[in-house]
Amino acid sequence: MQYNFDEIVEREGSNCQKYDNRKLIFGTDDVLPMWVADADFKTPPFIVDAVKQRAAHEVYGYPLRPDSFYNSIINWQQRRHSWAIERNWIEYSSNVVVGLASVVLSMTKPGDKIVVQPPVYFPFFHVVEGNKRLMVSNPLINEKGRYRIDFDDLQTKIDADTKMLILCNPHNPGGMVWTENELRKLGEICAKHNVLVVSDEIHSDLVFGGHKHIPFASLGDAFAQNSVTLMSASKTFNIAGLSSAYLVMPNKEWRSKYQRFMEATHLSSGNFFGVVATEAAYTHGDEWLGQLLSYLEGNLDFLMKYFAKNLPKVRVMKPEGTYLPWLDVSALRVDADTAYKLLIEAGVGLTPGKMFGIGGENFIRLNMACPRSVLAEGLSRIKKALADY
Ligand SMILES: Cc1ncc(COP(=O)(O)O)c(C=O)c1O
Structure with a gap:
């Protein structure tokens, strides 16, 4: 079946963040x-069919996650990422960030040090600092337009109080799909110092040609035992509003800590629709995902060429995965704050890079998961905003 990613879907008025929260985020709905x-x-x-079928039952009492749900996860990870996981390693969370916060709360204590690698998805900062853990930054190094991990800095920053490192693989916002060598080196350093690696792999299915997502825990038993992986079908299949994520924890001790936390907080209930949506995605999603990835690669190619031709001062860090190109605006004659405001005035709403912490100050993040005609309109507004600078 051929899916149509060019179709424009009216989302305004559907109570979605992206459209219906513009006034709060940008001061105007006109972006x-x-x-x-x-x-x-x-x-x-x-x-959609699976959700409708469940909705048609008309009794929405307490849900149970059936074996078929867990099997769909196990089969998907094996099929897509050659990762063999066992049923009892999988735990539920309502979403990835709640899972991350639960891991922080159940596996560390106030005052413990947790390493993050900025610029990175900013809720990582919230779950660390908001829960009174000490955040240690191991900033990425921008080397010729690709980030690399600063292993020397990491080694010097880890001390006896450092208990955890939160990895983003693939990386948001840089778009790196970390290589086996990078992951191995990171894992070896962390294992040596008893630092648990918590790997957020929510973007793992969104990887472009020439790159391969490697689940951190798939690198071998030592890596699996020293890790917790967070996953969801939500980014890939656009079901974030259905609230369903899962964690993979091969290590029994870490798993017990998480289970005790879930018992104490009753956070594990969930909802029917997230469960059936995840199972349907992982059972029937391969062909659709193949077409989505081709479409996104087409968008990326279009975007790269557009900037090179029309706005070469904006340098795109070409993502290896994710649909979130990271735009370096440091060559403009205005700073990133001013560029961000000019973009809003020109009618386009992006995400300021400084939100992603150290190293993000000169960047702006763009979401290209939209029909190509919408992307083209957004890019022409970006050109209008920044061409004179
Ligand atoms: C790296 C990363 N983790 C987690 C999330 C959000 O996941 P959830 O909505 O399941 O909390 C995002 C969303 O952009 C993300 O980029």
Whole structure:
């Protein structure tokens, strides 16, 4: 079946963040929203059908996650990422960030040090600092337009109080799909110092040709035992509003800590629709995902050429995965704050890079998960805003 990613879907008025929260975020509703990381594409029909079928039952009492749900996760990870996981390693969370906060709360104590690698998805900062843990930054190094991990800095920053490192693989906002060598080196340093690696792999299915996502925990038993992986079908299949994520924890001790926390907080209930949507996605989603990835690569190619031709001062860090190109605006004659305001005035709403912490100050993040015609309109507004600078 051929899916149509060119279709424009009217989202305004559907109580979605991206469109219906523009006034609060940008001070105006009059911007083309290219900010929060969901897609303007329709959720695939096999998911919509599964949700409708469950909705048609008309009794929405307490849900149970059936074996078929867990099997769909196990089969997907094996099929897509050659990662063999066992049923009892999988735990539920309502979303990835709640899972991350739960891991921080259940596996560390106030005052413990947790390493993050900015510029990075900013809720990482909230779950560390908001829960009174000490955040240690191991900034990435921008080397010829690709970030690399500063292993020397990491080694010097880890001390006896450092208990955890939160990894973003693939990386938001840089778009790196970390290589086996990078992951191995990171894992070896962390294992040596008893630092648990918490790997957010929510973008793992959104990887472009020539790159391969490697689950951190798939590198071998020592890596698996010293890790917690956070996952969801939500980014890939555009079902963030259905609230369903999962964690993979091969290590029994860490898993017990998480289970005790979930018992104490009753956070594990969930909802029917997230469960059936995840199962449908992982059972029927391969063909749709193949077409989505081709479409996104087409968008990326279009965007790269557009900037090179029309706005070469804006340098795109070409993503290896994710649909969130990271735009370096440091060569403009205005600073990134001013550029961001000019963009709003020109009618396009992006995400300021400084939100992603150290190293993000000169960047702006763009969400290209939209029909190509919408992307073209957004890019022409960006050109209008910044061409004179
Ligand atoms: C790296 C990363 N983790 C987590 C999330 C959000 O996940 P959730 O909505 O399941 O909390 C995002 C969303 O952009 C993300 O980029």
